[in-house]
Amino acid sequence: MSLRYALLGIISKKPVTGYDVVRIFKQQMVYFWNSTHSQIYTELHKMEKDNLIEHELVIQGTSPNKKIYSLTDSGKKDLIRWAIEEPLKQTKIKDEFLIKTTIFPVLSVTEINTLLDEVIEREERILKMTKQWKDHFVSQKENDTGTMLTVEYGIRYSEMYLEWCKWAKQYINEKE
Amino acid sequence: MSLRYALLGIISKKPVTGYDVVRIFKQQMVYFWNSTHSQIYTELHKMEKDNLIEHELVIQGTSPNKKIYSLTDSGKKDLIRWAIEEPLKQTKIKDEFLIKTTIFPVLSVTEINTLLDEVIEREERILKMTKQWKDHFVSQKENDTGTMLTVEYGIRYSEMYLEWCKWAKQYINEKE
DNA sequence: AGGCGCATGTAATTAGTTACATGATTCA
C-alpha cells in the first residue's frame, strides 16, 4: 500500500501521465523506494478503480495516446490522512553486499578488497549522480521542500556508505 | 535468492535449528535484510531439497523435536561462488517515512514536526539497541569480522538518519 | 539501420506478509 501513496504524492504535485510517474518515481525516489513500470501501471489502474485518481485521455494523432492522471478529492483526503494518521511501518532494507560482508571470514583478503572496491565504485557513481540531480534541481529554483529533503538524504546515505567502506577496508587490512 | 545466501551464511558459522536461524537473522541482519519465520522455514525446506543444507533430527522427550541444520559440501561451494562471482544486485530500500517527506509541502509545520519527532524517537531506540548488541558482542570476544562490520554499519546508518532528521527540522523551521 | 525516448499494457513467476495452527516448559 505504500507504493500507492508514493504515486499519489507524485500526481498530487501536478497532473501527469503514467509514463511521467515512472520517470519521476525513478529519478526522485530511488533513495528510498523502488519499483518497475509494470507494477506502477498496475497500481495506477487499482488506484483509479478505488477512486483516488482519474484520467483524461489525450489522443495524439501520430504519437501514442496518453492518460493524464490527477487526484480526485477522495485521493487528496486519503493522502493527507495516510501521512498524519497511518502508523509508520519500519524501514526495510535489502542490501546484498552486507550479506556478503557477513561471510568475509571465509573469503581471502584479495577477494574482500575486490568486493569492497566494487561497491565503493558503485556508491561513488550514485553519489555523483545524486549531486548532479540536486544541482540541477536547485538551479531550477523549483523549491520543492520534499525533493530537497529526500535528495539530501540520498547524499548523506551514500556518503555514510562510502565512509563505512573505507573504515571496513582499514579494519580488514589491519587484521592481516 | 539473496535470502537463501543470508541463511546459508548463518548456518555456515555453526550448525543450528531453524528457530536459531530466525533468531540470529533478526538480531544480526535487521540492518540490511528482513524476513519472517514463515518465509525462513519455507526457504530452509527449499535449500534442503536443493542439497545445500542437511539436517539431523533431535528428538527431545518433553520439549518439541528440533532439526539441526548444517551445510553440505555443495552448500559451502555455492556460498563462496555466490559471494565472489554473482554480480551485486542494487540495494533496495523501502522507507515509508521518506515517502511522507515528499508531501511535506501539503502538511502543516506542526504535523511535520510531530512526524519527525516520531521517527527520531524510533531511530534513537534502534541506535541504542544496536549499540547494546555491539557491546554485548564485543565483550564476548567472539571476534566475528562479519558481525563486527555489519553492526558498525547499523550504528552509522542510524546516526546518519538522526543527523538528517535534525537537519530537516532546522530546514523546515527556517522556512517559516 | 539501429537505438533511444515516448507511451502503454498483460502474463507468468517468485518473494514476502499475515493469518492460522499446535503444544510443552519456565518464570513471574
Next chain:
DNA sequence: TGAATCATGTAACTAATTACATGCGCCT
C-alpha cells in the same frame, strides 16, 4: 494463570520481478 521462550509448520494473500508485447518519431 498468563505470558514468554522453544520449536515447527501450512495456507491465503499481496507485492514485486521478469518477460512478453506493440509501435511511432527522432536522431546519428
